[in-house]
Amino acid sequence: MRNVRVFFKKFDECKYISHLDLNRVMLRAVGKSRLDVWRTEGFNQHAYITFALPLSLGFSSECESMDFRLLDDGMDLSLIPEMLNVCLPEGIRVFACDEAKYKPADIDAALYEAVLTADDISAKELYTAFSELLESDEIPVEKKTKKGFKTVNLKEYVRAYSLLLDERSVTLSITLPAGSSTNINPTLFITALEKKTGAEIYYNISRKEIYTKEGVPFA
Amino acid sequence: MIPKEVEKYLLKVQKPGRYTGGEMGAVIKKKEDVEVRFAFCFPDTYEIGMSHLGIKILYSLFNEVPYIWCERVFAPWIDMEEVMREHDLPLYALESGDPLCDFDFIGFTLQYELSYSNILNMLALGNVPILSKDRKGLKNIVVAGGPNCCNPEPITDFIDIFFLGDGEEVDLEVMELYRVCRKENTTREEFLRRASQIKGVYVPSLYEVDYNDDGTLRSITPRDGAPAKIEKRVMMDMDKCYYPSRFVVPNIEIVHDRAVEEIFRGCIRGCRFCQAGFLYRPVREKSVDCINEQTHTLCRNTGYDEVSLSSLSSSDYTQIVPLLTKLTEWSKKENVSLSLPSLRVDGFTDDILDKIKSVRKSGLTFAPEAGSQRLRDAINKNVFEGELMHTCSVAFEGGYTTVKLYFMIGLPTETYDDVAAIAELGQKVVNAYYACENRAKGQSVRVTISASSFVPKPFTPFQWEPQDTMEELRKKQQHLKSSITTRKITYNYHDSDTSFLEAVFARGDRKLNAVMLKAFEKGIRFDGWSDCFSLQKWLEVFEECGIDPAFYANRKRSFEELLPWDHLDYGIKKSFLQSECEKAYRSESSPNCREKCLGCGAAKYGGGVCYEKR
Numbered sequence: 058m059r060n061v062r063v064f065f066k067k068f069d070e071c072k073y074i075s076h077l078d079l080n081r082v083m084l085r086a087v088g089k090s091r092l093d094v095w096r097t098e099g100f101n102q103h104a105y106i107t108f109a110l111p112l113s114l115g116f117s118s119e120c121e122s123m124d125f126r127l128l129d130d131g132m133d134l135s136l137i138p139e140m141l142n143v144c145l146p147e148g149i150r151v152f153a154c155d156e157a158k159y160k161p162a163d164i165d166a167a168l169y170e171a172v173l174t175a176d177d178i179s180a181k182e183l184y185t186a187f188s189e190l191l192e193s194d195e196i197p198v199e200k201k202t203k204k205g206f207k208t209v210n211l212k213e214y215v216r217a218y219s220l221l222l223d224e225r226s227v228t229l230s231i232t233l234p235a236g237s238s239t240n241i242n243p244t245l246f247i248t249a250l251e252k253k254t255g256a257e258i259y260y261n262i263s264r265k266e267i268y269t270k271e272g273v274p275f276a
Numbered sequence: 277m278i279p280k281e282v283e284k285y286l287l288k289v290q291k292p293g294r295y296t297g298g299e300m301g302a303v304i305k306k307k308e309d310v311e312v313r314f315a316f317c318f319p320d321t322y323e324i325g326m327s328h329l330g331i332k333i334l335y336s337l338f339n340e341v342p343y344i345w346c347e348r349v350f351a352p353w354i355d356m357e358e359v360m361r362e363h364d365l366p367l368y369a370l371e372s373g374d375p376l377c378d379f380d381f382i383g384f385t386l387q388y389e390l391s392y393s394n395i396l397n398m399l400a401l402g403n404v405p406i407l408s409k410d411r412k413g414l415k416n417i418v419v420a421g422g423p424n425c426c427n428p429e430p431i432t433d434f435i436d437i438f439f440l441g442d443g444e445e446v447d448l449e450v451m452e453l454y455r456v457c458r459k460e461n462t463t464r465e466e467f468l469r470r471a472s473q474i475k476g477v478y479v480p481s482l483y484e485v486d487y488n489d490d491g492t493l494r495s496i497t498p499r500d501g502a503p504a505k506i507e508k509r510v511m512m513d514m515d516k517c518y519y520p521s522r523f524v525v526p527n528i529e530i531v532h533d534r535a536v537e538e539i540f541r542g543c544i545r546g547c548r549f550c551q552a553g554f555l556y557r558p559v560r561e562k563s564v565d566c567i568n569e570q571t572h573t574l575c576r577n578t579g580y581d582e583v584s585l586s587s588l589s590s591s592d593y594t595q596i597v598p599l600l601t602k603l604t605e606w607s608k609k610e611n612v613s614l615s616l617p618s619l620r621v622d623g624f625t626d627d628i629l630d631k632i633k634s635v636r637k638s639g640l641t642f643a644p645e646a647g648s649q650r651l652r653d654a655i656n657k658n659v660f661e662g663e664l665m666h667t668c669s670v671a672f673e674g675g676y677t678t679v680k681l682y683f684m685i686g687l688p689t690e691t692y693d694d695v696a697a698i699a700e701l702g703q704k705v706v707n708a709y710y711a712c713e714n715r716a717k718g719q720s721v722r723v724t725i726s727a728s729s730f731v732p733k734p735f736t737p738f739q740w741e742p743q744d745t746m747e748e749l750r751k752k753q754q755h756l757k758s759s760i761t762t763r764k765i766t767y768n769y770h771d772s773d774t775s776f777l778e779a780v781f782a783r784g785d786r787k788l789n790a791v792m793l794k795a796f797e798k799g800i801r802f803d804g805w806s807d808c809f810s811l812q813k814w815l816e817v818f819e820e821c822g823i824d825p826a827f828y829a830n831r832k833r834s835f836e837e838l839l840p841w842d843h844l845d846y847g848i849k850k851s852f853l854q855s856e857c858e859k860a861y862r863s864e865s866s867p868n869c870r871e872k873c874l875g876c877g878a879a880k881y882g883g884g885v886c887y888e889k890r
Contacts, residue, residue: 070278070298073286074527078293082527088611089579102611103581115287144579146300146527259284 058095061127062109062157062276063137068117068263071148076111083123086144092137095126109161109275110235110267113242116169118264122275124157158276165270166216167235169243170263173227177256184222186254187229190246191218198245198252211249214241235267277304277373282365289356293528294322297370301524301578303339303346304371310345311458312451314338315369315379315402317349319394320804325350326524327532329586330385330422334443336520344451347371347379348524351394352401354802360401367401376402380454381417383447384435386424389781390774390803392431395420396796399434406796408436408481414458414467421447423555425478427734427841430781430788432480436468439476440844441508442541444518446476472502476509478844485786485840491827493785493838507845508555512883514541514562519570522577534582534615537571538562539599543588544869544885546876547645548656548860549687551733552588554848557876558884559592559869564599571603575612582613590616591623600628622663626670640671643682646690647697653865654689656856661701665708672712678722679705685752685769686730686744688860695752698725699759706764726768727756729775733782734841735848737856740833743779745826746772773811777803779829785840788828791821849877 067074074082087094087104094104106125112118127134137154145151175183190196196211216232233241243262251258267275278286278296286292307313316335318325325331331348338346347369352360360367366375376382382404384395399406404416411418420428421439428438439446450471457467472479482502486494498504511517523535542559543552562570571583585599593599600614607614616628621642644659646652652659668679683698702725709721729749732741744752749772760767781788795817802808818825833839835854842850852875859866866874869885879886 070296071527073292073296075293078528081529081533085525085579085581088581089576096611115292144300146298146525148298260287 059127059130060124060157061134061137062122062124062155063141063151064120064122064153065141065149065151066117066119067112067121067149069148071146072115072117074149075114076108079108079112080106082146082149086141087125089144090140092125092140093128093132095128107161110164110167112264113244113262116262116264120264120267120275122267124161155276159269162237163269164236164267164275165234165272166232166268167264168230168232168266168268170265171229171231171243171247172261173229173247173250173258174225174260175254175256175258178254180222180225180227183250183254183256183258184220184227187227187250188220190250190253191215191220196246196249198249200245211241211245214239230265232268277371279365279368279373281363282360282368282373285359285363285365289359290353291322291528293526294350295352295356295370296527297348297373299524299527301522302348302371303335303524305339305345307345307372309342311343311455312345312381313379314344314346314381314383314451315349315376316346317376317382317384317395317398318351319384319391319398320351320802321353322350322526323528323530326526326530328385328387329536329538330443332520332523332536333518334447335524336522337444337518338447338451340518341448341451343455345371347374349376349398349402351398351802354808357397357401366403367398377404377416380415381419381451384418384420384422386420386422386428388804389424389430389778390809392781392792393795393801393803395431396434396792397801400796406434406793408433411436412464414454414462414464417454417464417467419447419450423552424782426551426555426844426846427783428478428480429485429786429840430784431792432786433789433793436479436481437471438478438480439509440478440506441476441846442511442517443509444511446474446509449474450477469500469502472500475507478506483843487785487787491787492833493840493842495838496843498843505843505845508847510560510847510881511541512560512881514538514560515566521570521573523574525578525580532584533580534584535571535574535578535580536584536586537567537574539567539585539587539590539593541587542884544592545589545658546656546856546866546868546874547658548654548737548856549645549684549730549733551736554735554853554876555846556588557847557878558881558886560884561594564595564602567599568602572606575607575610581611582615583607584615584617586617588618589620589623590618591620591625591628596623597625597627621659621667640676640678641680641682642667644701645682645684646687646694647683647699647701648694650863651687651690651694651697654860654863655687656860656865658865658868661704664701665704668705668708669712672709672716672721673714675716677709677716677719678724680724680726681705683725683727684730685727685756686749686772686775688730688732688738688741689863690752692752692755695755696759698727698756699761699765702760702765703762706762721764722766723764724766724768725756725760726770727753728770729772731775731779731782734839735846735853737853737860739783739839739853740835740837740857742832743776743829745830746776749775771806774803774806774809776825776829777809777811777814780825781828783840784828787823791817791823794821847876847878847880849875852876 138151218231221228419437425438484497540561542556
């Protein structure tokens with residue numbers, strides 16, 4: 058039995074599959090693929106699959122992963138992406154499969170790219186406001202936690218960022234803490250920006266990479 | 277495909293996955309490659325619509341025809357509707373993202389009277405004129421199929437064509453005719469006239485109706501060569517009948533998130549309240565081999581690990597045990613669980629229990645429908661208390677501790693004693709649990725009693741009967757509630773308000789079209805959802821239209837009265853329904869189709885149970 062990790066992209070219509078639903082979609086795909094995967098032995102037996110880091114609804118991603126235990130020790134892992142892809146909707150594409158190198162607990166940060174537009178203000182204005190916001194010492198936002206709402210200073214969590222102005226949009230690339238202990242959702246910055254500008258902001262967010270504590274891509 | 281303008285707002289609404297498409301199994305064709313575009317509309321949310329078997333069958337069937345592209349459209353939930361109206365986004369089909377008004381055919385399935393308001397709303401959201409008379413040229417043909425087509429009179433102003441009976445053949449014939457008419461460049465009217473000549477097609481605009489002074493129907497007159505009687509279509513050979521080998525598999529969880537295999541159509545029982553039991557006669561079964569193969573293929577193609585064997589009464593399938601044996605040969609190995617909905621109390625044997633238990637244990641639900649034997653005889657439910665007790669004991673011995681029992685209140689001939697008998701029956705089931713020696717140790721029993729309000733429906737022996745008034749139904753609900761003396765019984769009941777509206781539209785006539793239109797104009801929709809339904813609003817609409825809803829719901833009709841659906845022929849003789857109704861008055865039950873033929877009329881279709889050896 059081997060602990061196997063597949064990497065997949067999630068995009069287009071499949072961005073709108075919630076984490077809970079993704080679990081169902083993947084279970085069906087694993088079942089349909091007839092991969093010899095270890096199953097739980099409880100009351101409702103099912104293939105045992107886990108996900109390292111949940112992705113927010115509406116985000117696309119280039120670096121999602123799913124773990125399972127493969128019962129067939131001799132199997133060529135490079136066959137697995139195609140076996141799963143024929144069983145998945147178009148918006149989920151498995152591109153790699155290997156034995157798991159790091160533990161999900163090793164995850165430390167993630168790189169996001171957010172493309173922002175607004176109807177009420179120009180891209181230039183949006184860019185200026187966002188620059189100001191990101192440069193200020195404090196970016197206070199209300200964050201929902203298990204115990205209720207608390208105010209956090211987002212600035213403390215920004216590991217690195219860059220801001221780009223295009224003709225119609227503003228693109229933010231930002232590295233934020235990720236993982237089970239501290240996880241910062243990039244939409245919090247958009248909430249802060251909406252508060253600052255008073256404009257309704259539309260966004261497309263993509264997770265580009267997940268990093269371990271050593272700063273290397275999660276593999 | 278999500279239209280660009282829509283995607284911008286998708287994260288502002290609940291469950292955006294409802295509006296995206298892009299599921300495995302969705303059929304994408306090139307617009308240029310097809311001649312007929314069909315928008316299959318389900319007048320409820322995605323999760324409800326995607327659970328419906330009919331849409332799965334017809335979607336696949338239509339898309340197998342190279343010149344047709346069938347897409348899906350569902351009613352947007354109120355938050356999404358608000359966004360669409362605010363930003364002028366038309367209702368679109370999930371496959372192409374194109375607005376409803378771009379389609380040749382816009383087809384609705386009529387499953388439930390309370391979804392009619394959604395039909396009007398969806399047409400309007402899709403930029404399609406809601407009134408038939410305002411739609412011009414050979415496009416936007418609005419068609420409808422499904423059980424409610426047996427009395428479509430309340431929505432004849434909005435729908436161009438109704439399909440009666442099984443849709444597998446007639447729908448394609450009409451699309452083929454459309455293709456021909458478009459080549460010949462005929463008028464819309466000419467197409468409709470020609471369509472009316474196809475068996476199973478009802479074009480309401482070709483019929484004039486006339487009323488008596490008391491508001492009842494005087495006559496229904498066809499014109500332009502339309503048939504005086506419109507006969508339903510029936511697929512007689514179920515093994516040869518089209519069945520999809522794959523479903524569109526939703527990305528988000530839906531109500532019935534599993535594979536479904538239809539095992540037979542129709543029902544032998546003839547329960548007098550049940551419309552489906554008469555509309556789908558005669559009973560036609562699929563063979564064990566056919567079901568086995570179709571089920572296996574479906575599970576393989578969809579990846580579902582649960583399959584539901586669907587019919588009106590699963591245990592009446594003649595080969596049920598051989599079927600389950602055959603299915604479990606592979607289902608266990610492939611970790612697929614089988615579920616058998618619609619089990620009858622008297623059909624629940626140790627054999628069946630063993631087979632379904634071997635895979636996954638789900639809850640047990642039975643529908644005695646009435647509390648007393650007298651009333652069960654009157655409604656022809658033909659379930660005996662002894663059988664229920666035996667079945668429950670078998671289940672309790674098998675480790676079950678919860679049983680759900682479904683009943684109806686407001687049934688014809690019902691007395692308050694009959695209502696109290698529901699509570700007594702529940703109590704007896706509780707007692708049966710404690711009398712059972714091998715019951716689950718240390719666990720209490722849970723009996724859930726659900727009581728819905730009876731709605732008289734067309735093409736049933738009770739089609740002439742008045743519905744109890746809402747006040748009377750509420751009194752009966754309270755009477756039942758106070759008759760329950762144990763906390764081991766949970767009692768659920770439905771609001772009688774929706775049942776009242778359902779009763780009005782179920783047996784309504786064309787005068788109700790004005791009511792529907794006004795209701796739409798007032799923004800009424802999603803009547804099947806308690807968060808949206810308001811009887812008060814509807815009563816205002818009736819008032820403004822000068823129509824008394826009680827005329828439809830609470831009036832006893834005479835056997836001689838011309839009924840709004842008398843020009844539609846579902847193969848059941850009116851005289852048969854009358855004799856069954858009269859038997860109900862005498863609390864007399866009738867034998868089922870396998871015991872004795874009662875000559876209902878369905879034998880004219882030349883097959884099915886009518887020709888089985890008895």
